[in-house]
Amino acid sequence: MTDDQTTQIPTLDLNQLNVLSVLGRGGRGVVFLIRSNGELLALKTILKPDCGEFKQVKLEQEVLRLMQHPLLPKLRGFVSTDNIVGYAIDYCPGGDLNQLQKKQTDRMFSDDVIRFYASELVIALEYLHGLGIVYRDLKPENVMIQENGHIMLIDFDLSTKPSTKIPKSDSQTPQTTPFLNSDLNNTNRIHPESVYNSESHSVSKSNSFVGTEEYIAPEMLTGTGHDFSIDWWCYGVVLHEMLYGKTPFKGVNRKETFKNILSKSPELVGEPTALRDLIGKLLVKDPKRRLTVAEIKGHDFFTGVDWEGILYVVRPPFVPAPLDEEQGMDVNKIDVEAFVQGVFKVNDDVQEVEEFTKF
Structure with a gap:
């Protein structure tokens, strides 16, 4: 700089x-x-x-x-x-997406409203990934509504920019994740403990243990390292919450929530739709099988979306007073x-x- x-x-x-x-x-x-x-x-x-x-x-x-x-x-x-x-x-x-959803009938968004906000989230995450930034804290509370009705993604204190450097020795291999190794204190936000670099395609993976518990991806819990695909897991959780009014893996306590993330399939109640299909393909435990940004943008749920023009929509679903x-x-x-x-x-x-x- x-x-x-x-x-x-x-x-x-x-x-x-x-x-x-x-x-x-x-x-x-x-x-x-x-x-x-x-x-x-x-x-x-x-x-x-x-x-x-x-x-x-x-x-x-x-x-x-x-x-x-x-x-x-x-x-x-x-x-x-x-x-x-x-x-x-x-x-x-305009407050955040969570606050806006609570104001909706039955506290749920329509598919059309979800499509608008989901499209803008794809654009924002794609831009961050293009800068080499893994966001790692996507949730409705971090999606704000601007004066013009378009979203603004905020709060980057858990973001990381993976290095392409390869570890020199096995001594840099991470230890078992704290969730599997010891008890965690009872807070909703989990902050970084360590970061290591390992060869993973064109970028390294991070092993820091961060995020908000209901949105944490399986690879973060298992300590196998994570990269950009972790944001698409969180994106799937957010879409589920926008559709059903709740996250898919929440348990009675943190331990049960983490167990559900690792082993439970999301319950996509209702008739098959393009949105439910998209959520199911995002909430895949194996990050290598999770949808990429190109596959997300090409999914049937986004048929007809003008990816170049959506940022210029004059009347988004909600424009604050x-x-x-x-x-x-x-x-x-x-x-x-x-x-x-x-x-x-x-x-x-x-x-x-x-x-x-x-x-």
């Missing part, structure tokens, strides 16, 4: 920002709605002393720098003080640093970072 690319991302002065509201909070971070130079942005912040999370934020910033796409966020600025660090991205007033900045907002009365410190000073002993509440 050149110095010119670096200087294009401004440093934001907290004292000069209009802080409109708190959008969400998680185990170590808070997301604020801010106005900067006339633009509404989402500012994601964490406590600076948390070195592990600081590294994740820096990695996420580097991923955001690479992206120039209408379905993906742009990095709008950095924040760094003695106490916090964070970054600002585009704000999406304009934001009323006067309602429920305490402009400039929120001290960002004090707020973040106040929220998390009681959580200093927390070892795992919980999932951000999406904005």
Whole structure:
């Protein structure tokens, strides 16, 4: 990355920002709605002393720098003080796909609505894969609705960019996955523990154990390594959730959920349709037999989709109403640093970072 690319991302002065509201909070971070130079942005912040999370934020910033796409966020600025660090991205007033689905009749989308959002997800993931990025955290809460009604994929702190380097010795072979080797604490978000490189076609596989439990792919649980195909497993889970209003492998606890992911076939209730066929071909345990992006785009469910023109659809299924900045907002009365410190000073002993509440 050149110095010119670096200087294009401004440093934001907290004292000069209009802080409109708190959008969400998680185990170590808070997301604020801010106005900067006339633009509404989402500012994601964490406590600076948390070195592990600081590294994740820096990695996420580097991923955001690479992206120039209408379905993906742009990095709008950095924040760094003695106490916090964070970054600002585009704000999406339509909420996330999970929130939108809950507003639907019977909390389920029609096939036509699913086709629109599913098509845009394919485009976004294809673009990321073209940059060499494995997303690894696809779920409805990470699919935001922009002001124009099109989606925006967010939250890249679990993303990775596999190396093509081959291990020098067997000592780099990963150990058994933590799920099979020991008990995991009771959090929904699983964060990286280790990464290794192994020869796998043109890219290496990662063995980090990350994700949200209901969406984790079988190859991540078995510790055999994973690559871009892991995103298409998560994509299949999301399509299932959009169709049925629930994920396909959820058990009464984490252990049962993981057991179902490894051994249970998805229940595709109802008459055979192209959408159910697509979901079944995505939720295949063996990643080598899972559909590729070309096969997904050529599937019968997407017959008639204009892959070049869908980004220019003027009236998507849902277009959010304009934001009323006067309602429920305490402009400039929120001290960002004090707020973040106040929220998390009681959580200093927390070892795992919980999932951000999406904005």
